[in-house]
Amino acid sequence: xxxxxxxxxxxxVSFGPLKALDDVTLEFLSGEVHAVVxxxxxxxxxxxxxxxxxxxxSSGFVRLGDRTLLNNSVDHRKWGIEMVHxxxxxxxxxxxxxxLRLGLMRAExxxxxxxxxxxxxxxxxPFDSLVSDLGVGQKQRVEILKAxxxxxxxxxxxxxxxxxxxxxxxxxxRSMREFAQNSLVxxxxxxxxxxxxxVADRISVLKDGTLRGxxxxxxxxxxxxxxxxxxxxxxxxxxVQFDNxxxxxxxxxxxxxxxxxxxLNFDVGFGEVLGIGGVDGNGQxxxxxxxxxxxxxxxxITTVATIGYVPQDRQLDGLALSMSINENIEIAEVSLTGxxxxxxxxxxxxSASAPxxxxxxxxxxKVVLARELAKRPELLVAVNPTRGLDVRASAFVLSQIRKSxxxxxxxxxxxxxxxxxxxxxxxxxxxxxxxxxxxxxxxxSA
Amino acid sequence: xxxxxxxxxxxxxxxxxxxxxxxxxxxxxxxxxxxGAFSDQFAVSQSLVRATPLLLAGLGVTVAWKAGxxxxxxEGQLLIGAVFGASTAQLLFKLGIPLVGTVLVLVSSVLxxxxxxxxxxxxxxxxxxxxxxxxxxxxFIGLQLLLFGVDGPLRRKGQSAPMTEQLPDSWMLxxxxxQTDLHVGVLLAILVAxxxxxxxxxxxxxxxVRATGANPRFVRANRINPSAIQLxxxxxxxxxxxxxxxxQFLGINGQLTPSFSQQYGFLAIPVALVGGxxxxxxxxxSFFFGALFAGTSNLSRFGGSGSYFVYIVQGLAVFGLLGYRxxxxxxxxxAQ
Numbered sequence: 001x002x003x004x005x006x007x008x009x010x011x012x013v014s015f016g017p018l019k020a021l022d023d024v025t026l027e028f029l030s031g032e033v034h035a036v037v038x039x040x041x042x043x044x045x046x047x048x049x050x051x052x053x054x055x056x057x058s059s060g061f062v063r064l065g066d067r068t069l070l071n072n073s074v075d076h077r078k079w080g081i082e083m084v085h086x087x088x089x090x091x092x093x094x095x096x097x098x099x100l101r102l103g104l105m106r107a108e109x110x111x112x113x114x115x116x117x118x119x120x121x122x123x124x125x126p127f128d129s130l131v132s133d134l135g136v137g138q139k140q141r142v143e144i145l146k147a148x149x150x151x152x153x154x155x156x157x158x159x160x161x162x163x164x165x166x167x168x169x170x171x172x173x174r175s176m177r178e179f180a181q182n183s184l185v186x187x188x189x190x191x192x193x194x195x196x197x198x199v200a201d202r203i204s205v206l207k208d209g210t211l212r213g214x215x216x217x218x219x220x221x222x223x224x225x226x227x228x229x230x231x232x233x234x235x236x237x238x239x240v241q242f243d244n245x246x247x248x249x250x251x252x253x254x255x256x257x258x259x260x261x262x263x264l265n266f267d268v269g270f271g272e273v274l275g276i277g278g279v280d281g282n283g284q285x286x287x288x289x290x291x292x293x294x295x296x297x298x299x300x301i302t303t304v305a306t307i308g309y310v311p312q313d314r315q316l317d318g319l320a321l322s323m324s325i326n327e328n329i330e331i332a333e334v335s336l337t338g339x340x341x342x343x344x345x346x347x348x349x350x351s352a353s354a355p356x357x358x359x360x361x362x363x364x365x366k367v368v369l370a371r372e373l374a375k376r377p378e379l380l381v382a383v384n385p386t387r388g389l390d391v392r393a394s395a396f397v398l399s400q401i402r403k404s405x406x407x408x409x410x411x412x413x414x415x416x417x418x419x420x421x422x423x424x425x426x427x428x429x430x431x432x433x434x435x436x437x438x439x440x441x442x443x444x445s446a
Numbered sequence: 447x448x449x450x451x452x453x454x455x456x457x458x459x460x461x462x463x464x465x466x467x468x469x470x471x472x473x474x475x476x477x478x479x480x481x482g483a484f485s486d487q488f489a490v491s492q493s494l495v496r497a498t499p500l501l502l503a504g505l506g507v508t509v510a511w512k513a514g515x516x517x518x519x520x521e522g523q524l525l526i527g528a529v530f531g532a533s534t535a536q537l538l539f540k541l542g543i544p545l546v547g548t549v550l551v552l553v554s555s556v557l558x559x560x561x562x563x564x565x566x567x568x569x570x571x572x573x574x575x576x577x578x579x580x581x582x583x584x585x586f587i588g589l590q591l592l593l594f595g596v597d598g599p600l601r602r603k604g605q606s607a608p609m610t611e612q613l614p615d616s617w618m619l620x621x622x623x624x625q626t627d628l629h630v631g632v633l634l635a636i637l638v639a640x641x642x643x644x645x646x647x648x649x650x651x652x653x654x655v656r657a658t659g660a661n662p663r664f665v666r667a668n669r670i671n672p673s674a675i676q677l678x679x680x681x682x683x684x685x686x687x688x689x690x691x692x693x694q695f696l697g698i699n700g701q702l703t704p705s706f707s708q709q710y711g712f713l714a715i716p717v718a719l720v721g722g723x724x725x726x727x728x729x730x731x732s733f734f735f736g737a738l739f740a741g742t743s744n745l746s747r748f749g750g751s752g753s754y755f756v757y758i759v760q761g762l763a764v765f766g767l768l769g770y771r772x773x774x775x776x777x778x779x780x781a782q
Binding site for chain 2: 292309331
C-alpha cells in the first residue's frame with residue numbers, strides 16, 4: 001500500500017547568484033525506494049539537506065503528511081526524517097553499544113529495541129567492539145541502526161555505496177528493499193546506475209538544480225536516465241598498446257603498516273597500466289605510499305626521475321583544502337599555472353585563487369590530477385581515483401590516466417572498482433592481505 | 447572591505463562594552479583612552495613602544511600558527527631571550543664595545559628564544575609531547591629562570607635587591623629624543639614584519655610553512671617532511687619572541703628585574719589572532735593594542751579603574767573574532 005508521505009513543493013535554494021535548486025517539486029511515497037540521481041553539483045546533496053532540515057530553502061516547503069515542516073533538523077527528526085550520512089558520524093573510540101546509546105538519547109527506544117532490529121535484519125553486529133575496529137560496511141550498518149532506532153518514517157541515504165565493496169553493496173541494497181517493504185520512505189542518492197536500477201522503484205533526475213524528470217523504474221532505461229543526467233555518453237576506447245622492452249620493477253618489496261606487505265614482486269612496462277584490485281584494507285595504502293616514496297620500504301624499486309601520486313583520499317592527502325588552486329599546484333614546482341589547469345581540465349571554479357573548499361569533489365580531483373600529470377611522471381600511482389565522482393568526471397579522470405601511460409609512464413592503478421580496472425588496465429593483479437594474486441577469485445578465497 | 451568595516455565596528459563595540467564593564471562612562475573613557483594614546487609626543491611614543499614587543503612576539507606566534515604549530519610559549523621565549531641578552535651584556539660589558547655589543551645582545555636573545563622554543567619542538571617531534579602543553583609549561587620555567595637569574599648569577603654586584611647591572615645608554619638602542627621612550631626597535635620591528643611577510647608569501651620555504659599549516663599530510667604526500675618544517679618554524683617563532691625580549695631589554699629597561707615580565711608574550715596570541723595571522727594585520731593589531739595599552743594607563747590614572755582594561759578588551763576581541771569566524775565557516779559549509 002503506497003501513499004504520499006513526504007513532498008517538497010517549489011523548493012528553491014540560492015547561494016548568492018547561484019541557484020543550487022530551482023523550483024523543485026517532488027513526491028516521495030511510502031513503501032518505495034526513491035533514487036535521486038545527477039552529476040556532482042546537480043543539487044542532490046542540497047535537496048537531501050533540505051529534506052533533513054539542515055538547510056532552509058529560499059522558497060518552498062517540505063511537507064510530511066499534511067504537516068509543513070519548520071526547516072530545522074530538530075523538527076525534521078522529531079517527525080521522523082533520518083539521514084544516513086556518507087561520512088559516518090560515529091565516535092571511533094566508543095564501542096558500538098555506546099555509539100548507539102548516544103544516538104538513542106533523543107529517541108524513546110532502548111538499546112534492546114535496536115538489538116532486535118539488528119536481529120530482524122539478520123545483521124551480525126559486534127556490539128561490544130570499538131567502532132574504530134570495524135570495517136566500513138559494519139560502520140555503515142551501525143549508522144543505519146542509529147537512524148532506524150527512532151522508528152523514522154523516512155530514511156535518506158547519502159551516496160551509501162561509495163565506500164563499500166561489492167558484497168557489502170548487494171547486502172545494503174537488499175536491506176533498503178526490506179525497509180521499503182516495511183512501508184518506510186527510502187530515499188537514496190546514487191551515482192552508479194546499475195545499483196539504482198537494481199534497487200529503486202522510482203528514479204528522479206536532477207541537473208543544474210532543476211528536476212529533469214521523475215520515473216517509475218520499469219518505465220525507463222539506464223540509457224535514458226544517463227542521457228538526462230549528462231547528455232550522450234562516449235564509451236571507453238580500447239586499452240593502449242605499449243612497448244614491453246623497458247619496465248618498472250619492484251623486487252622483494254616490504255612495507256610496514258596496518259596491513260604489512262612482505263616480499264612483493266611485480267613489474268609494469270613503461271606505457272602500461274597495471275591494475276591492482278582487491279578489497280580495501282589489504283595493503284593498498286601501504287603499497288601506494290611505498291611506490292610514491294612517501295612511506296619507507298625495503299626492497300628494490302626501479303629508480304625513476306619523477307613520480308605522480310594520486311592518493312586515495314584527496315581531502316586528507318591530495319590537497320590543502322583551505323588553499324587556492326594555484327597554491328595546491330605550487331607544491332609540485334611545475335610550470336603549470338592554476339588558470340591553465342582550469343582551462344585544460346575544465347575545472348569549474350571562480351578563479352585560480354579560489355580555495356579548494358569551494359570546489360566539488362570531482363573538480364578537486366581534477367586539481368590533483370592536473371598537478372600530478374604536469375610533472376610528466378615516469379611512474380604514476382593512483383588509488384581509487386574516481387571514488388565519489390560522477391560518470392563524466394570519472395571518465396575524464398580515467399582517460400587522463402590512460403593518456404599518461406600513452407606518454408610513456410608506468411601506471412599503477414589501485415582500485416576497488418572492477419569496472420574501472422577492466423576499462424583501463426592492460427592487466428590486473430589482486431591484493432589480498434599484503435600479497436599479490438593473479439585473480440579476484442583467488443583474492444576472495446585467500 | 448566588508449570584513450574591515452565589521453572588524454572596526456566590532457572593536458569599537460567591544461571598547462564600549464569594555465568601558466561599561468569597568469564602570470566608566472563610555473564618552474569619558476574614550477576621551478581618556480585617546481588622550482593617553484595620541485594626545486602628545488609622549489603619548490604617541492608610549493603607544494609605539496608598547497606595540498613593539500607585541501608586534502615581534504605576535505609575528506612569532508603568527509609564523510608558528512601558520513605552520514599549524516600552536517606555540518603558546520611566547521612569554522617564556524621572550525623572557526629567556528631577555529635572560530640570554532642580559533647574560534651576554536654582562537659577559538661582554540668589560541670589553542667596552544657598545545655598538546657591537548648591542549648587536550651581539552640582540553643576536554643572543556634571538557638564540558635564547560629559539561633554544562627555548564626548540565626544547566618544545568624537540569619534545570613534540572621526537573617524543574610526541576603535546577606542544578601546546580609543553581610551551582605553556584615552559585613559560586613558567588622561563589619566568590622562574592628569569593627570577594633565578596636576577597636574584598643569582600646576574601645580580602648586580604653589591605646589591606641585595608634582585609636586579610641586574612644597569613646598562614649605560616651607549617649600549618642601549620638609539621633614541622631620537624631623551625624626552626620620550628621611543629627607540630629604534632620600533633623601526634626594526636616593522637622591518638621584521640615586512641621580512642616575515644615576504645618570507646611567508648614570496649618564498650618557497652614560506653609557502654611550505656603555509657602548506658604545512660593547511661594540511662601536513664598534503665605536504666607529506668608530496669615527499670616533503672612536514673615535521674622538519676615545523677621544527678624550523680618553531681625555532682623562527684621562538685627567535686622572534688626572543689628578539690622581542692631583547693629589544694624590550696635594550697630599548698626600555700637596560701636592566702632585568704623580577705617585574706620585567708609584562709605578559710607581552712601572552713598578549714601576542716590575541717594580537718596575532720585579531721591580526722588574522724597575517725604580518726600586515728598583526729602590525730595593525732599590535733599598534734592598536736599598543737595604543738590601547740598607552741590609553742589604558744591614562745585611564746587608570748584618571749578613571750580609577752582601568753589597568754585591566756587592555757586585557758578585558760583583548761579577551762572580548764578574541765571572542766568576537768572566534769564568533770565571527772564560526773558563523774562565517776558555517777555559512778561556507780552550507781554553501782557547499
